[in-house]
Amino acid sequence: MYNVKVYVTYKESILDPQGEAVRGAVHRMGFEEIDSVRMGKYFEIKVQNHDERSVEEVIETVCDKLLANVVMESYRYEIEKVKETV
């Protein structure tokens, strides 16, 4: 069993209007030292062992086809192996 964390954000080259709006708000809070805010999506996924395909393979396919739109978004993921819960 694996716990997978997936992070999806707009690519650097793409304007993130929501992140910009949040940045405006933190500046109004008085924290001018906050330079930039990028907003994205976070997924927690549990994956069982599979004989024929690796967890990386599964996660990358799911990210490419569903979780991220690779035209405008990029993603990264972390995989943690955990003991089977009974």
Place this chain on the structure above:
Amino acid sequence: MRFAVIQFPGSNCDVDLLHAIIDGTGEEAEYVPHTAESLEGFDGVLLPGGFSYGDYLRSGAISRFSAVMDEVKRFAEEGKPVFGTCNGFQILVEAGLLPGALQRNKGLHFICRQSELKVVNNTTRFTSAYDKDEQLTIPIAHGEGNYYCDDETLKELQENNQIVFTYASENPNGSVADIAGIINKKGNVLGMMPHPERAVEDLLGSSDGLRFFQSMVQNFAKETADV
């Protein structure tokens, strides 16, 4: 001709599309659920606006995996007319039937009002009843209509004359090159953010959208008859 108007969970312009076909062009149209596995007996397919699956994840991202989408892809490949407006356009780009992506509007607002469009390409089978560079009044209603594509794709769209509609006066959502609607290379899959189906009679504030459906019917009907 007989058109299928696909109903996804959360579609809300399906009635308008059906009305545009039946009352606007005098052709046949029927609702088809997103779970349908066959579009046998239809000559074209229309994807309506709305908020399918609550726009979860991204607009259109979940709907593209609907059962009926295999048939929509088949129609696209076979050269039959495939039209998506608003959420329908978002589903077509998510499904990879049209290039690019639709991002959140630049100003973050959901915008619902009339927009001025320019007919950039009147040589498509969807726009032949318009004049080149003619200006149309067609409503928009979207929060994620900011069309994005990379420079390479934009160049390709321009070189192949695939940009069909642009915003004429001001760009409401920040889209690349003021793009409001595009067509595939083959010329049978068109997607646009504005709603021509909401502009098919003067009572609705504009009838500029009517000729869109009339062009589609006239040109594709001719082809169907030729085969």
